[in-house]
Amino acid sequence: MKDDATIWISGTMHNIFSVGQILNELGFKILNVITWEKSNPPPNFSCRYFTFSTEQIIWARKSDKVPHYFNYELMKKLNADKQMKDVWKLPAIAPWEKSCGKHPTQKPLSVLTRLILASTKPNAWILDPFAGSSTTGIAANLANRRYLGIDQEEEFLTISKNRKIENPKTSATYRQKTGGFNDKKELELFLVEEPRTEYKTELNLDNKMGNQPNI
Ligand SMILES: C[S@@+](CC[C@H](N)C(=O)[O-])C[C@H]1O[C@@H](n2cnc3c(N)ncnc32)[C@H](O)[C@@H]1O
Numbered sequence: 001m002k003d004d005a006t007i008w009i010s011g012t013m014h015n016i017f018s019v020g021q022i023l024n025e026l027g028f029k030i031l032n033v034i035t036w037e038k039s040n041p042p043p044n045f046s047c048r049y050f051t052f053s054t055e056q057i058i059w060a061r062k063s064d065k066v067p068h069y070f071n072y073e074l075m076k077k078l079n080a081d082k083q084m085k086d087v088w089k090l091p092a093i094a095p096w097e098k099s100c101g102k103h104p105t106q107k108p109l110s111v112l113t114r115l116i117l118a119s120t121k122p123n124a125w126i127l128d129p130f131a132g133s134s135t136t137g138i139a140a141n142l143a144n145r146r147y148l149g150i151d152q153e154e155e156f157l158t159i160s161k162n163r164k165i166e167n168p169k170t171s172a173t174y175r176q177k178t179g180g181f182n183d184k185k186e187l188e189l190f191l192v193e194e195p196r197t198e199y200k201t202e203l204n205l206d207n208k209m210g211n212q213p214n215i
Pocket of ligand 1: 103105106107108129130131132133134135136150151152153156
């Protein structure tokens with residue numbers, strides 16, 4: 001990671017505490033712990049616990065000293081001109097997002113789009129080393145960011161490729177259907193307004209000391 005890069009790690013109550021501890025041990029500075037409240041969680045069939053309806057997403061920066069990027073204004077705009085809170089009420093994954101194949105823990109585009117718009121500038125490199133069906137990549141490309149994904153399962157890489165973001169019709173559909181915006185055209189408007197040339201980075205895989213992808 002670059003010194004000014006930030007990292008997002010999602011988890012549940014089963015693992016998020018250990019992840020937080022490890023980040024602290026590695027010298028990362030935790031910026032927020034977002035609670036994603038699923039507006040339509042699946043029911044709890046055992047009926048012995050409260051229904052699991054949240055996931056936590058830790059946002060941390062690499063260095064205590066190097067400032068991070070936060071698009072405060074955009075987040076405020078998305079929240080009826082009030083400061084965006086660290087609880088995000090967004091729907092669980094919708095059936096249309098699984099039309100290219102089923103990944104067991106696929107994330108909704110709305111969650112990934114919001115965190116990418118909040119913490120990266122246009123053209124930034126975004127790395128997801130646990131890519132799954134590449135929701136991060138779809139969100140990154142929709143928002144004019146660059147993406148590098150890794151997964152150990154070929155089957156999931158096939159789903160990723162099938163999501164065909166390079167087809168203009170498909171990407172227009174994704175843009176229209178991605179939730180978390182005030183209306184269907186809002187994502188489009190934000191993207192048009194963003195200055196595209198502001199943040200030029202190169203990915204140089206041959207040069208170990210070269211620019212590293214942003215996470
Ligand atoms: C929680 S899923 C990611 C889901 C993804 N965000 C999406 O929306 O589809 C985590 C992924 O990490 C992959 N994975 C787990 N351990 C890995 C490893 N050591 N190297 C590469 N990929 C790994 C799994 O195959 C799985 O697809």
